[in-house]
Amino acid sequence: MQNTLSKIDQLYAALKNLLPMRPEFQVKLDKKLRLEFNYNSNHMEGNTLTYGETELLLIFDQTQGSHTHREYEEMKAHDVALALVKEWAADKERPLTESNIKNLNQIILVKPFWKDATTPDGQRTRRQIKVGDYKEFPNSVRLDNGEIFEYASVLDTPILMGELMEWYRSEEEKKELHPVALAALLHYKLVCIHPFDDGNGRISRLLMNYVLLKNDWPPVVIKSAEKRNYLSALNRADAGYVDDFVKYIAQQLEWSLELSSKAANGESIEEPDDFDKEISLIAKKIEVISGVHLKSRKAIHALWNACLHSLIEKYLNRFSSMDKLFNERRIEVRYPGSHEINATVESMNIFFNTPDSSLENLDQISVRYFLGNMKKTGFNSESSLIVYFQPSSYSIQIFTGGIEKKYNQILNSEEIESLINDAAQFVLKKIKNEIGKANS
Structure with missing residues (x-):
């Protein structure tokens, strides 16, 4: 464990040398971490919104x-809880209390709801999940090997939560433990108690990041793809291997x-794996949309969300790394009825996803990076990057060439990377x- 902590200490020291980062880079980083944490923490608990749908929401x-309506509600509520945790962490003198933790549970679960459950004798039933208070019924989990792991009893939970708060305050004051x-x-001890009827994993991850943020570390994001390894690490801790x-x-x-550190250096922080996953998910939806062989509002809207949004975002990120070489930077975006200076992908996204936007009359959009x-x-x-919308196809043009495709064909990651690389290399x-x- 000590070697791992030493490694992250080195990474942390390298990051601190790059701070404070430029405000626009900080904004991009904050957005990325916000989306990653909300998406992955909820996805791990069964929420089915994709990364792109999480961003849109x-x-x-x-x-x-x-x-379901509840999935949208809980994703937004989790974002509210994350913002609250950041607010608490920013106040270095503010203590963490049981009331705070109950409040987080009330926020992320939104309102009471009914959920399938199992009685102690194995009978299926339904139980109302109350929010913002400790559990009223025993809870447990079935492990991969079929064994049942019982969490703290209903009677013991208030006592154990009080002891957990005392332990945390004591460790915080002693400052002996690595942040x-x-x-x-704190995450592990809360999971062991499992104080609530629902939301215990999300609360544990929120509180873990509260501690990190309060100590000026970036938050940790446990990717949903890591769920098996994450649960395995928790199981090993249950067996006594807490380290x-x-x-x-x-x-x-x-x-x-x-x-x-990448963000602080002005480098792209988009990840190919996440991008490819989103593309493949949206591609499946596009393939079944009728009428996408010809230009239409539906076709252009689908293409924007499937690949054009990411193409332009990645294009701007790539060129932003050159900003440090120049004293002036200007981004111009043009489409019917709009000529924006220093525009953002977010403002373009609003245009393409606003119901009354006349996308069917859109002939082209152009992005000029000066x-x-x-x-x-x-x-x-x-x-310059220009997207043309023709009657039966769309095309992307840069100084050095371009590509043309049918409306039911999206740009894949290799095509996007090739276009951007050609433009940047030029x-x-x-x-x-x-x-x-x-120099000559």
Whole structure:
């Protein structure tokens, strides 16, 4: 475990040397971590919203997909709880209390609801889940080997929660534990008690990140794909190997630290794996949309959410890494009725997902990235990406070429990467030529 903690200490020290990061980079990082944590923590508990649908809901307050109303409610409520945890963590003198924890449970579960349950003698039943208070019925989990693991009893829960708060306050005052160890142990101890009828995993992960944020560390995101390893680490802790769980959490924190350093350096923080997953999910939806062979509002809307949104976001991220070489940067976005300076993908997303936008009349959208007054040389450069919407196909053009596809065909990750690389390499070559002239 000590080697793992030493490694994250090194990553943390490297990150601190890059701080404070530029405000626009901090905004991108905060958005990424917010979406990742909300999506993965809820997805791990069975919420079926995709990453893209989570972004649409939390950033633009719009819904997409055929999910239950409760799934949308709980995703938004979890985001509210995360914001509250950040607020608590920002106040270094504010103590953590049992009332705080109950409040988080009330927020994330929204309101009482009925849930399938099993009686102690194995009979199926339904039970009303109350929110914001400790459990009224015993809870347990069936392990992979078929064994039943019982959590704290109903009578013991208030006592154990009081002891947990005393332990946390004592450790916080002593400052002997590594912040990551303190965060992981608080998470583990709360899971062992399982004080609520529902929401215990989400509450544990929220409180773990409360400790990290309060100690100025980035939050840890346990990806839903890691669920089996995560539960295995918890099981090992139950068997007495608690250090293994601390080590596991520290290893997951490496991702947040490396992502934060990338953001501070102005590098792209988009991840190909997540991008490909979203593309494959949306591609399946597009394939069954009727009428996508011809230009229509439905076709353009679907393409934007399937791939064009990510294409433009990745294009802007790639060029933003060159900002540090220039004294001036300007982004111009044009589409019918709009000419935005220093536009964002978020503002474009609103246009493409607003019900009364006349997408069927859209002929093209263009994004121009202007870099001016290069340091020491005064050189200006620019790159343009244009998407044309023709009657039976759409095309993307950059300075060095382009690609054309039918409306029922989306750009895959390789095509997107190729387009962006060609555009970036074209500008990079011109920059190198200018540097060469200046040094000759």
